[in-house]
Amino acid sequence: MSHRHPATISARAGIAEDTAFGAITPPLYLTSTYQLPAFGQPGPYDYSRSNNPTRDILGEALAELEGGAKAIVTNTGMSACLLALQLLTPADTLVIPHDCYGGSYRLFTNLAQKKQAFKLVIVNFQQQDWPEQIKRAAPTMIWLETPSNPLLQITDIAAVCQLAKSLTAKVVVDNTFLSPALQQPLALGADLVVHSTTKFINGHSDVIGGAVICKTQACGDELKWWANCLGLTAGAFDSYLTLRGLRTLTPRLQLQQQNTAEVVAFLQQHPLIGKVYYPGLVDHPGHQIAKRQQSGFGAMCSFELSAPPALLTTFFSNLRYFTLAQSLGGTESLICHPATMTHASMDAAAQATAGIGATLIRVSVGIESAQDLIADLALALDAVAAVQQQ
Numbered sequence: 478m479s480h481r482h483p484a485t486i487s488a489r490a491g492i493a494e495d496t497a498f499g500a501i502t503p504p505l506y507l508t509s510t511y512q513l514p515a516f517g518q519p520g521p522y523d524y525s526r527s528n529n530p531t532r533d534i535l536g537e538a539l540a541e542l543e544g545g546a547k548a549i550v551t552n553t554g555m556s557a558c559l560l561a562l563q564l565l566t567p568a569d570t571l572v573i574p575h576d577c578y579g580g581s582y583r584l585f586t587n588l589a590q591k592k593q594a595f596k597l598v599i600v601n602f603q604q605q606d607w608p609e610q611i612k613r614a615a616p617t618m619i620w621l622e623t624p625s626n627p628l629l630q631i632t633d634i635a636a637v638c639q640l641a642k643s644l645t646a647k648v649v650v651d652n653t654f655l656s657p658a659l660q661q662p663l664a665l666g667a668d669l670v671v672h673s674t675t676k677f678i679n680g681h682s683d684v685i686g687g688a689v690i691c692k693t694q695a696c697g698d699e700l701k702w703w704a705n706c707l708g709l710t711a712g713a714f715d716s717y718l719t720l721r722g723l724r725t726l727t728p729r730l731q732l733q734q735q736n737t738a739e740v741v742a743f744l745q746q747h748p749l750i751g752k753v754y755y756p757g758l759v760d761h762p763g764h765q766i767a768k769r770q771q772s773g774f775g776a777m778c779s780f781e782l783s784a785p786p787a788l789l790t791t792f793f794s795n796l797r798y799f800t801l802a803q804s805l806g807g808t809e810s811l812i813c814h815p816a817t818m819t820h821a822s823m824d825a826a827a828q829a830t831a832g833i834g835a836t837l838i839r840v841s842v843g844i845e846s847a848q849d850l851i852a853d854l855a856l857a858l859d860a861v862a863a864v865q866q867q
């Protein structure tokens with residue numbers, strides 16, 4: 478485990494290491510292939526699908542941030558998920574949470590049903606009997622997403638890992654919603670961490686990318702082999718941009734969290750807002766676990782609009798600073814309707830089981846002024862109230 482603070486690791490990744498010209502920022506190596514030193518003599522790099530110096534700097538920073546032996550930088554978050562699943566065979570059982578990201582849910586269920594890639598068991602980690610559900614499943618791998626998307630439910634990573642060890646199951650944690658600046662699952666006992674770096678790690682909504690970070694070198698080597706074999710690795714330019722975004726991860730998140738706390742306080746007292754889902758709230762069922770295993774409550778929250786679904790259009794169309802869009806984790810605030818957007822790939826029954834209703838709204842809070850963000854929400858809610866009174 479690195480002794481360096483995440484803020485230092487991020488800010489210093491690859492800085493002042495250029496041996497050719499002393500460039501402060503690491504160069505962008507836009508090359509598909511590399512000259513051999515001589516016939517029959519391999520160089521450090523041969524082909525950029527296998528290895529690229531710019532991608533390697535990002536990988537080394539992510540491995541250090543998560544406290545892993547090795548990171549594999551992939552071209553999307555979904556390819557990072559697919560890569561981690563290469564550890565499974567058709568004889569193995571994968572346990573997934575009932576409320577994970579819709580795209581991950583689509584990948585798991587379709588690989589299991591259409592390709593028989595593994596056996597799949599869905600567990601509700603919010604039910605008290607989750608340990609019994611897991612023991613019955615006898616899994617090879619347990620997939621966690623905490624806080625979950627979109628309801629910000631919290632799972633006790635250390636408790637799941639302890640049980641997994643006794644069953645010799647591997648634990649994978651999708652750490653996209655917090656990033657290693659706020660949660661380090663490997664230190665809590667997990668074996669792998671998966672990221673959509675598209676989100677907080679890059680933080681500027683201009684790259685799609687992912688990463689898998691392995692606790693052990695052996696696992697890292699195996700997945701690096703698969704990433705090259707399947708062609709899942711990220712391009713140099715995307716890696717360069719992501720490295721640039723990563724430098725400000727800690728200060729961005731600090732500001733985004735501060736803004737989120739203020740937005741949540743506003744939402745909580747508004748008559749047109751029903752339940753607010755944010756792990757920082759003392760009455761959130763996962764608050765105590767979040768306090769223990771996270772170093773902050775994050776910049777995502779969800780809430781129920783206390784109005785008929787027909788008024789969602791009025792609400793969304795009256796917002797100026799919360800842009801209606803799928804993604805999250807950027808410097809700009811985004812808002813989405815999980816049932817028809819991020820979680821549309823779940824059928825109605827799966828959505829109902831996951832608690833995704835017609836008036837659930839998810840917010841990713843950016844770095845704008847909290848005052849402006851709150852005024853924006855207030856105006857949109859006033860517009861909803863005005864329609865209701867007609």
Ligand SMILES: Cc1ncc(COP(=O)(O)O)c(C=O)c1O
Nearest residue numbers: 553554555578626653673675686
């Ligand atoms: C928690 C989580 N995991 C994985 C993904 C997939 O990442 P990508 O869109 O970068 O492929 C997403 C995307 O929204 C996500 O929210």
